[in-house]
Amino acid sequence: MSSSQNALTSETSPYLLQHADNPVQWYPWGEEALQLAHETGKPILLSIGYSACHWCHVMAHESFEHDDPRALMNERFINIKVDREERPDLDKIYQTAHQLLTNRPGGWPLTMFLTHDAQVPFFGGTYFPREPRYGMPSFADILNQVADFYRDNRSDIDKQNTPLLDALEKINTPHLYSSGSNEITIETLDQAYRELKKSIEPEHGGFGRAPKFPHCTSLERLLRHWSATGDNEALESATFTLRKMALGGLFDHLGGGFCRYSVDNQWMIPHFEKMLYDNGPLLSIYSEAWQITHEPLFRRTAEETARWVIREMQSPEGGYFSTLDADSEGHEGIFYVWHPETIKEVLETEQYELFSRHFGLDRKANFEGSWHLHCYADDETLSKEFMLDIDSVRQQLDGARETLFRLREHRVHPGRDEKVLTAWNGLMIKGMAVAGRIFDNSAFIDSAERALNFIRHNLWKDGRLFASHKDGQARLMGYLDDYAFLLDALLELLQVRWSRNDLDFAIALADVLLEHFEDKENGGFFFTADDHEALIQRPKPLGDESTPAGNGIAAYALNRLGQLLGEERYLNAARRTLDAAAPMISEMPHRHNALLLDVESSVYPSQMLVLRGNEEELRSWQQLVARQYSPRRLAFPIPSDETNLPGALAERTLRGDFTAYLCSGNACSSPITAKGALATLKQQLDTPD
Template sequence: MPQNRLANETSPYLQQHADNPVDWYPWGEEALNRARAEDKPILLSIGYSACHWCHVMAHESFEDPATAQVMNELFVNIKVDREERPDLDRIYQTAHALLSQRSGGWPLTVFLTPDDHTPFFAGTYFPREARYGLPGFVELLHRIDALYRTRRTDIATQNASLRDALGRIEARAAMSDDRLDASALDQARGELARAYDRTYGGIGGAPKFPHAPTINRLLRHWSATARDGRADDKALEMAIFTLERMAEGGLYDHLGGGFARYSVDEKWMIPHFEKMLYDNGPLLALYAEAHAATGDPALARVATETADWVMRDMQSPEGGYYSALDADSEGVEGKFYVWTREEVHQVVGADDYPLFAARYGLDRPANFEGQWHLYGAAEPAALAAGAGLTEDALRERLDRARARLLERRETRVHPGLDDKVLTAWNALMIRGMAVAARHLGRADWADSAQRALDFIRTQLWRDGRLLATYKDGRAHLPAYLDDHAFLLDAVLELLALRWRSADLDFAVQLADVLLEHFEDEAHGGFYFTADDHEQLLQRPKPTADESLPSGNGVAAYALARLGHLLAEPHYLDAAQRALQAAAGVIGQSPSAHCTLLDALEEELDPPTLLLLRGPLAELAPWQQAAAGYAPTRLTLAIPSEERGLPAALADKPAPARGVYAYLCRGTHCEAPITDPAELHKALG
């Protein structure tokens, strides 16, 4: 079968549709011009490679010649990967919500007028034949065509209202006169407590997502109150219990490490099996930080297994991190991950099977379509006591069984790998690896993060501008707010782990691009697309945390930290303007803006800068003295061999012998400390 126009795209999702009989176009001038010239509505289909229902709709409709014939006759058909084009996805998901008054998702199916690309009908998955209360897809196609041909005036009126509504959303993102103070931090804490699931952890009910910004906010809230001598131990309990329950549930891969996208149930037992890089980067950082805060070895174990999985399965030979693993293998969701009792018994052996079965739920009823998906069914301490074993002995036997099962699982047909490299998602994992390496002392994780950053600088940084995606030697698409903000934050975390002057230079370049091309200079805050980006139906300025942290929140947080580090007021001012611009929406729903609240916390109480200067070989004991969970402290160890530092760093020189530790809060720096024990005491 001849391939359509998607065959030459970098997106694995688009390539999956290259053999469809549908005359697919990628988003671009060729398709838009044809729709305008032929006066045909645009059928815009947005999805991603690891999306189960995207596969279902593709198999039912897009691979069907009869359905494709109707699509080709009546519409210009455009297929978009929401991971490569989050700008389009963000706009048309918002439009879907306005048109349908319900939340969206993927696949997103939108019908646009050909002249101005305004959506006049939107939905998500449609079956080939009518069911689930939904019309059949071919029936829908004919109805949409008739609507477009006979009701142009009504469509024009609705489109004008929709564009007006999108404009009002933009206007709400303008600078607010609301006062910024610490009350929003306490309000968010209260909102999260009210939505907290006291039985199983997490926020809200099923489906339940591992929402890293909210857990991070609870950890930071506890830390801030502890510094003030009024430790909010309940906030710590909510964060840690959620992390524990997620790791014990089937959301976590107990054999290979890493977390699935979400749990379909409130107990975290059965996941939607896709694994996304953007979830695992922030979760890796969280588990390492939670271990640093509590000393719990179980949290360190989860971080270790997750980081090792990323390096084993998700890092390319070139250095970049891949995007996702599919939920399906051999066309069946979860098939790669589930077991029969007989196969587990055969693999782990008769001696270890009873303990393994009790630990991971095989001694209980099947939990996934007649088979077993592993989850923490029994606590190791109780299981060890019942078996007359020490916990170490039990762990050794379970680890041996897990290794055997992982080896067996590797012989199965693997889920599809989305091997494109996305700048924003790589930044989240670079940061996760750097944070975990710093807290858990793993040089190989630091190397992994450094390789990924070097890959991005080599392949996706061109002529002073960042690109969004890379695959098979081709980098393209202008980068978005998230790419720049997340990468700036990641570079700062990597600098806190290993100093490289070139990385600081790169951070400054990224910050300058953010200010020059993304900032709303009139009202503050940052647009999702650059000022020279393709003109679309809307230019959003997103503030809330969604499946990814808020780009405005991360930008404000990272720019402020860079401003304090370099004593550069223009970075600090941009961060403050972004916070003021978002003050109104923060006030309406503080807990929906946890990343912005992290930036607000450091705006109200500037972070501590700890600068270590001395010979490279002598810095390690000082870094160890500064170890621990301190989310509002930025520690940098700069070898005395470094030359050409910015003025704010050069004025804190290394001594002739030994090491100096400069402890700065805001604009005030104390006299240099010359003994690691004295530093440890000064840090409390």
């Protein structure tokens, strides 16, 4: 290893490799670094970030590549760099600890200072500037003060750490410390809706003020609340926000896909990084919004997002890559922005005028002297102003966008993090399966199957999942989200194209969840397996974060798989998860939307439809079921030649040419074979709830 390199050079994470040439003596989290801290007595400086993180890059350039901070870091600390996408277990623990220590939310970069022997945090923050500004001291001053305090006040630090560790433990078992019955009823769902409704920003949609994130689980809750109750205000709240996001600068109007968040209330200027974990759920939501409303905007947004993923985020081997960076050529957003003169040169005069009015090129620059595309006039407005029919407007705009997309392709593209993360792939596989089913698009379904095959062949080894794949290596034992999100995706994909191998894979994932992740004493699921590295906490995440809570998706998926197979073990595990989470759900239901999916299943009867017949007959039924948004209905088309099915499915045999089995809640009807009964069932399924 050269003098300019550190211990990160052998890592596969693009984020860690970005720091391999730092003059800081970085180590990855592992035995070597932890043992060195123990031997030297130096506190640990833990820095957590990810490759597409703009402020991570800023702090690296300001502090990790300059002499003053670098010398102090190397002299007084053992420095550990962590990719939060590879080690979400560490990120969850230390983000929670940061919030407990500072009473403020965390973020990235996360900068935490840990004891040398037990890795317990005693001080921390996020971004620290190299020079004093933003009301913060310089990073060098922070380093000196922390090191001096650690040297002189170990007993005080140990006293502080005891209540911190107690608080971390209590987070995992809220039901042991709560008072009251914490009963979950239909009122819990209604309360969640009321809280979400209060937080909706009336002018531009979204939840709260800037910075604005999509909050996919909240949007899904609004759609499901409308489906269950018929409350049109819930539907309007969701579709209003979805329109604003799709028309705003959060969406890439040339290439498809959404950026991570908007820095303003109008959804105009995003933080330009694109994350797979946002776009998978957004693909599902926009597809379902079209299924409800048939608004062309929703279909176009969903289809362009899916095509972007297939084109730019799917590896030749099938797995989906993780992120696109916010920066290119050293500047944030430069890949996406324009100047009117450039666009005038490549569009016809009438086409340019239409495009300019639509995307605000006739207004002042909106991003650092450049124009980032944001819709100011919708298709109907343009039709009236330019005296063109709607179809002509759309054709002109589509042609202009295609021209500019081809021109943009010649620019230097943002960096791409080519890790394949199992959990995030699960979210996108589900999104592709939902979009493929609703739009009857085989390319989307093929994409999902290719990603699933990649995971099965590269990240499923000896009956266990790995979390990350890069450069031909599968690394890090899988976490709760890996199993839960992939199981959820498999149940969606099985409704599109039946595969016995996929069903067996789903059962295997469910069994690992119960064997290695379930808290058999208190209920729920830990984030790490029982044979995972021992850390200061074994998290049990209940609340939604940037992705849905693993406990919520695990309970929801196990409940549905349990109903399909008649498997009580899965149903009981789901029920125990809700019991364990009840105090947190009751206190803030709108922060636990993933868990509310299973709450909804216990309050409103779900519907399970198993169809047996030939391929042509099954396809016609699939098309029928896809017409209607029915989030509590599962429909599994099983070919007539499929035999030796497990559990309750063994009883769902073919009787005659075609057979339908319908269960609602815990009650199942007799097999439906008579043409008259089938016709009645078809009419029922084709009628809105």
